[in-house]
Structure formats: structure tokens, C-alpha cells
Amino acid sequence: MKKNHHLHRQIHLCLIILLLLFCSSSQVFAAARVNVKNTRIKLSATKLTYNKKVQRPKVRVTYKGKVLKEKKNYIVKYSKGCKKVGTYTVQIIGKGTYTGTAKKQFVILPPKAQIMNIYAETAVATVAIKRQTTQTSGYQLRYATNSKLKNAKTITVKGNKNNTIFLNGLRAGTTYYMQTRTYMTVKGKKYYSKWSSTGHCTTNRETNSTHQSATPTPTPTPTSTPVPTPTPIPKADLPAHDQKENAPAKYTYEIYGLDKQKADIYTDCLKPLFIKTDNPDPNSFSLIFNGNDSRTSAYRSGSSRFFDDIPLENNDSETTSLEKVKGGYIKYVKFFEAGTYTVEFREYSLSGYTFANTVTLNVLDYD
Structure with missing residues (x-):
């Protein structure tokens, strides 16, 4: 009887020890599981700019200084699209010893203006x-x-x-x-x-005239001084701008849109055009739109311009709407009506003008 009683006590003690070991191991395992909401989650960017492509920022997850590994410790899921302008969500789902789900958001902004x-x-x-x-x-x-x-x-x-x-x-x-x-x-x-x-x-x-009051001009006192005989002014040879010549042009001319939208021109919008030419004199040629069409208007750039990669050269001429730059000139044109415009390059000399080149521009109606 004593032997059986001793055996029962030993079995009972072993069961208690096993139960304690099982409970402690379960507690240790439970303590090792971490909710991803308690980790540090950082996106490589929270604001992106639209670029016609799908954009998904990278995810970095750390816990107590340790960098977690994707697919081993967590899974990443992105919203559908991630291409157009809008707000998108990133889901970080725990895996293995990491549980729960955390969310982060990022936005795609419209393209930058200039x-x-x-x-x-x-x-x-x-x-x-x-x-x-x-x-x-x-x-x-x-x-x-x-x-x-x-x-x-x-x-x-x-x-x-x-x-x-x-x-x-x-x-x-x-x-x-x-x-x-x-x-x-x-x-x-x-x-x-x-x-x-x-x-x-x-x-x-x-101008000073806008500030000056209307003061009557004093009447000059007549004198008996004889009027001198005017000296004849010598006649100068001027270019015959209205006389066409058959001679070939001395220089070459091409036209480009500085904003790379040459075929995308709208009415009532100021359009910068780059004229590529080896002609050093801006006063010796001109651009004629549909035979001097009144539906167009040319401008200089004003007091500021924003093509830093094309610096102005000798931009002090007020006799032309062209601005000298390296490799040619810049001209600003505004079209007031939609349609097809034929641009003629005319090169002038003392004896007349020569057709140097012809370009066609398609202007769309803004409305």
C-alpha cells in the first residue's frame, strides 16, 4: 500500500510539472507575437507626382530597431490603380510571429506647372x-x-x-x-x-505725359529773322519690301514650339516659337502669317522670360518682335481665330524679297 501511494504521488507530481511547463511555454509563445500596429511603418514617399506610370512607394517596417522582412514577417497590399491623381492605401498584414493589419496612405498629385x-x-x-x-x-x-x-x-x-x-x-x-x-x-x-x-x-x-497738367503752350513772338533755305536731303536706297525676287535665300529657317507642343496651339493663348536660323540680322527677314493676317499678333517677351537654357543675346533691339538667342530667335504669337495658318519666311534685300521657307501651323479653337 505504501508503495502504491508513493507511486501515485510521483505521477501526480509529474502531471503538475508538465502542466506548468505547458502553461509557461504558451505564455512565452503568446508574448512573442506582436501586432504590426505596434511596429514602426514608414513609406518611402507619401506625396508623388503624376507621371503616367503606376507608382507604389516602398514600405519599411521596424520593431525595436530590428528591420522586418517582407513576405516573412509581413505582407504588403496596395489599392488598385496607383496611377492617376488621388489617395491610395497601403495595407501591412502581419505574418508568422506578427499579427494584425496596419494601414498607411499616400497621394498622387497632378503634374507640376511651369x-x-x-x-x-x-x-x-x-x-x-x-x-x-x-x-x-x-x-x-x-x-x-x-x-x-x-x-x-x-x-x-x-x-x-x-x-x-x-x-x-x-x-x-x-x-x-x-x-x-x-x-x-x-x-x-x-x-x-x-x-x-x-x-x-x-x-x-x-509716361510723363500722364502726370503733366495741360499747360497752354506760349505763343512765340514773331521776329524779322529770315527763314533759311532748307538743304535737300539725299535720297537713301531702301529695301523694296513689296517686290518679289527669284533669287535663292542666303540663310535657312526652321520653326519649333519651345514647349514641345507645336501642333497643339489654341486661340487667345500666347505661343512661344523658336526660329532656328543662321541669319545674324533680325531686321532682314520676317514671318508672314497668311499674307499678313490680322487674326494674329506678335509680342516680345516683356520684362521677364523663363527659358533659362536659352539665354538672350543682345536683347536691346526695339525694331523687331524677335529676341536673339543662341541658334536663332524667339517670337511670341497669339492667334485670335482657329484655322490653318501658312507661315512664310521672307528674306529682304535692297532689290526686294525672297521666299526662304514655308511652314503650316494648325490652330485649334479654345472653346
Whole structure:
């Protein structure tokens, strides 16, 4: 009896020890499982810019300084699409000793805008923005008289085709700083691109005649001094601009759109054109649109321009709307009606003009 009782006690003790070992191991295993919400999750980027491609930021998960491994410790799932402008979600699902699900979000912003040109006058300015054809609902422009754009005024323009903004009520002889950006409306929410680099222009000063009061001109007192006999002015040889010659042109001429949208021209939008030529004299040739069509107008760039890779050269001539740059000239043209325009390059000499080249431009109706 004593032996059996001793045996029972030993069996009972072994069962208790096994039960304690099982409970402690279960507690240790349970303690080792970590919810991914308690880890540190970081995306490689939370704001991306639309680039016509699918974009998914990389995920980095750490726990107590240890970098976890994807597919071993967690699984990553992205929202569908991740290409167009909008908000997208990343799911991090725990695996192995890591449990639970955590979520992170990132946004894809519309393409960045760029100021192409500013044409400033006395109290108004025309700002040409590089047109974005996709994932853009419109543009914003902010401007102020300080370079930090404090208390700047903001103008919102609907429609991605309306890339020319007109500023009115400006002060004469004042420098204005400005930036632009695009926006895209998705399900009632507006997404804005980053602001462009800062451009600036200075409005023209008012002429003295606008400030002077109307003072009567004194009547000169007649004198008995005899009037001198006028000296005949020698006759100068001027170019015969209306007489066509059959001689070949001395120089070559080509035309390009600086914004790489040569065939995408709209009415009422200022269009920068690059004229590639080896002609050193801008006054010896001209561009004729449909035989001097009144539906077009040419401009200089004003007091500021934004083609940093094409520096101006000797830009002090006021006798032509062309601006000298390396390899040719820049000309700004605005079309007031849609249609097909034939551009003729005419090269002039004292005896007449010669057709140098002909280019066709297709202008679309903005409306």
C-alpha cells in the first residue's frame, strides 16, 4: 500500500510539472507575437507626382530597431490603380510571429506647372503657363510684390486649356513675383501640385505725359529773322519690301514650339516659337502669317522670360518682335481665330524679297 501511494504521488507530481511547463511555454509563445500596429511603418514617399506610370512607394517596417522582412514577417497590399491623381492605401498584414493589419496612405498629385513667359505692360501682365493635357482640371497663380509671396493674391482658372492668365490693376513701375500650380478635382476633392519656381516681372512706368497738367503752350513772338533755305536731303536706297525676287535665300529657317507642343496651339493663348536660323540680322527677314493676317499678333517677351537654357543675346533691339538667342530667335504669337495658318519666311534685300521657307501651323479653337 505504501508503495502504491508513493507511486501515485510521483505521477501526480509529474502531471503538475508538465502542466506548468505547458502553461509557461504558451505564455512565452503568446508574448512573442506582436501586432504590426505596434511596429514602426514608414513609406518611402507619401506625396508623388503624376507621371503616367503606376507608382507604389516602398514600405519599411521596424520593431525595436530590428528591420522586418517582407513576405516573412509581413505582407504588403496596395489599392488598385496607383496611377492617376488621388489617395491610395497601403495595407501591412502581419505574418508568422506578427499579427494584425496596419494601414498607411499616400497621394498622387497632378503634374507640376511651369511659367513659360510673362509679358508686362503699365498696369497689366500676361502670364503664359506650360499647358498640362492630362490629370489637370485647371491652374492657380499667386502673385505679390515681395519675393516671399506674403499676402499674395491667388487666381484660379478652370480648364487645362486655359494656360494664359491676365493680371489687371497692377501698379506701374512695380516688380511682381509669382508662382503657379495645377489642380485636379477627384470625387469633389481638389489635389494641388507643388508650386513652381518663382518668376517675376516689372510693369512699365507711366509716361510723363500722364502726370503733366495741360499747360497752354506760349505763343512765340514773331521776329524779322529770315527763314533759311532748307538743304535737300539725299535720297537713301531702301529695301523694296513689296517686290518679289527669284533669287535663292542666303540663310535657312526652321520653326519649333519651345514647349514641345507645336501642333497643339489654341486661340487667345500666347505661343512661344523658336526660329532656328543662321541669319545674324533680325531686321532682314520676317514671318508672314497668311499674307499678313490680322487674326494674329506678335509680342516680345516683356520684362521677364523663363527659358533659362536659352539665354538672350543682345536683347536691346526695339525694331523687331524677335529676341536673339543662341541658334536663332524667339517670337511670341497669339492667334485670335482657329484655322490653318501658312507661315512664310521672307528674306529682304535692297532689290526686294525672297521666299526662304514655308511652314503650316494648325490652330485649334479654345472653346
